[in-house]
């Protein structure tokens with residue numbers, strides 16, 4: 001209460017007057033031990049009633065404040081998240097996993113758990129070990145790009161489901177894009193090898209009916225899907241998820257930004273709800289444990305509400321992998337260096353890009369982001385032409401965009417991962433979640449639309465503790481301003497470097513190259 005506020009000081013004054021009168025009247029009652037004298041003084045009661053209704057010697061009822069307190073305690077997990085230092089690594093043996101899983105992880109080359117895994121794996125295992133119908137503590141995670149969030153949920157899920165007892169999907173993992181779906185599926189497949197667990201990806205490129213038949217026949221334990229495809233199946237088979245134990249929402253802020261087919265409410269209706277048995281032999285059920293991940297997780301309770309994160313009676317865990325919460329919402333990988341590249345004109349941009357790639361030895365394994373499918377195709381061709389004609393180098397460049405056939409896109413990504421393709425030019429389709437080890441640089445040829453997109457794009461490099469660099473082109477003061485605005489709310493180890501790029505756009509060879517591209521586009 002603000003005592004300087006005239007309204008509040010008036011309330012306080014009236015409260016003190018009333019309390020004073022009540023104290024006087026109670027004292028009188030105790031002194032005389034006379035039943036009549038215990039009644040409050042009629043005059044003073046009238047007086048106090050005209051002021052405010054008093055209820056014993058209690059503070060005056062303050063409904064707003066009570067509600068606010070309750071509200072606050074329900075949101076305590078958001079207000080005071082559990083901070084996890086990025087340096088907090090531990091052997092997988094120490095996290096409560098089965099011997100089978102620890103051996104499997106070692107076989108796959110994972111020795112120690114990354115920070116996010118040391119926090120999330122024990123929290124999930126502990127919640128899942130609770131028997132009975134009590135709701136499980138949900139887990140929400142904000143951890144920087146490339147920090148190992150995928151293993152943080154796939155490992156405990158597989159470990160918990162190892163003793164397969166029910167032929168029904170018990171885990172659903174939602175992801176925003178098909179490339180990410182393929183990647184998560186590969187991680188599950190590597191973890192379940194040698195067990196009787198069966199993961200399945202729901203793919204929108206397949207006929208729905210055929211996939212449904214497969215779903216009924218194979219009874220997968222784990223489903224990996226995009227929300228739209230899952231909704232299609234739930235419409236046909238509303239009981240599909242009745243045995244669900246885990247609901248993972250990866251890249252949650254992105255998915256929550258999509259209201260496609262009202263997926264969150266359809267999914268909420270399809271999940272088991274709390275059923276507390278009245279007698280010991282009665283059936284019970286509890287909602288699946290929600291595991292929610294992103295490098296840019298929203299902490300807006302209003303937005304998270306769609307996921308039905310239970311806050312009572314078990315408060316969720318909100319893990320933030322960062323040394324210092326400060327004011328920053330997001331954190332950059334420690335070994336990422338960032339550069340703002342000032343280029344004078346639009347026409348200089350392609351040449352500046354190729355010069356940057358070649359002169360800074362970035363051309364081996366780089367990702368260039370542009371804003372449209374068309375720009376991806378055009379710039380990929382232009383990089384090839386410029387590198388051949390002006391630098392006498394044969395860079396292998398491939399576009400990756402949403403309009404390409406899925407098989408073709410997969411091929412380019414596979415070749416990029418194996419090193420056959422040096423540079424990919426892509427849209428935001430692969431800005432999130434995609435993990436290609438060894439990417440040396442990310443170049444924002446076109447500016448991303450906002451902070452979140454920036455964080456995810458540049459996070460395709462400097463992953464899993466490795467080094468990498470990010471370069472963002474800006475040709476006007478408006479673009480530079482946008483760049484600096486995007487940096488608000490990001491915490492980083494390395495200072496951003498600003499460089500100027502002057503290239504000769506007047507050379508005849510460059511003009512010829514641009515003309516050739518123009519002709520190719522028109523033909």
Ligand SMILES: Nc1ncnc2c1ncn2[C@@H]1O[C@H](COP(=O)(O)OP(=O)(O)OP(=O)(O)O)[C@@H](O)[C@H]1O
Pocket residue numbers: 109110111112113114117143144145146147148149150151294295432433434435437459463464
């Ligand atoms: N404990 C570990 N030891 C060694 N490598 C690991 C470990 N955990 C994960 N990795 C590797 O780190 C890389 C990044 O992991 P992952 O893709 O899960 O990151 P992420 O946090 O989900 O990133 P993003 O936010 O970009 O989706 C992967 O190549 C993965 O194999």
